[in-house]
């Protein structure tokens with residue numbers, strides 16, 4: 001695993017232990033080149049999920065990206081980090097068990113809002129306000145694509 005600080009590929013695992021109720025393995029890693037320490041998580045990936053953006057573009061589902069947006073929403077909130085990890089794993093499991101590998105970004109946004117609403121109202125409101133802005137941007141895309149009759153907008 002490459003060191004995120006200096007780029008050295010020869011890093012060492014100092015400690016491995018189960019995390020998130022044995023859904024993940026948490027590894028503490030150490031970089032002998034720069035002395036940097038970082039943590040990685042190993043998880044089962046049942047299937048490769050693709051996100052369908054409202055402009056029709058597909059991209060690989062990125063758990064880290066999802067996690068970042070959720071953590072930003074919960075910044076400085078008194079929520080146990082383990083609970084947040086569990087929530088994120090729960091969201092991913094839900095997505096993986098939907099029976100589709102292609103999942104609209106709007107579906108993911110709704111599941112995140114639903115999950116956040118259950119653990120923290122402030123986090124929910126923060127996420128929802130950012131998400132609504134994205135929705136507005138998508139509406140703009142839709143508007144633009146409607147100007148071109150041959151491009152059918154994604155619902």
Ligand SMILES: [Zn+2]
Pocket residue numbers: 003004005006007008031032033034035036
């Ligand atoms: Zn390093």
